[in-house]
Amino acid sequence: MRIPLIAAALASLATAPTFAQQAGDAAAGERVFAQCRACHQVGETARNLVGPQLNGLFGRRAGSVAGYNYSPAYKTPEVAEKTWSPENFATYIRDPRAVTPGTRMIFVGLRDDTQIANLTAYLQQFGTDGKKAP
Template structure:
């Protein structure tokens, strides 16, 4: 009787959509390599074409001193955009949907696992 209950429950958990979303910061570091062309992530690091992303998780948008943000990004920042996990997820998946007219030329991360891993990596950089 116990097997009939536990086995389907365990299989259901393993096949749930959330099981694939487990975040892996080490894997996220590898995903971040595609961001390195424009961004740095070291504490106190310089900005490149894009701003330094150290501490970006839960930071107000447009907050890196000395970086020249696009007008659309400055407008979103003035409206209170903060890089919560939800906002990072939306922006990293499709930057133009969150900041229309923004200057980030990256098309977005379509793979949900890579996106979850990248967010875990960014959140660990504090």
């Protein structure tokens, strides 16, 4: 009897949603973005502030927003060759300074997977032109 229970438990772990599969709530993500708003903007009128604007973040190469003066950490080959995805953004936003040593970003990070999924869903709405996808 123990073997089937253990097998069932392992199977449920194998099918548990990973971050990439976790659907976020964009409205809740907008509230999470309030923590980012002092340095970053999104939307049709977004501009670079202390940090770069975040329109069209996913699928964009790291350190590539025109007109933004990135820290030297973003000019290293290993960072400059990175393309933002929901998965590597989730890793980054947990602890930006650990992922990109030398970054000027002073944010301590988000530790909550739900907040990260919500923030990701919010940011995914914005195309490169700052318009929200329907």
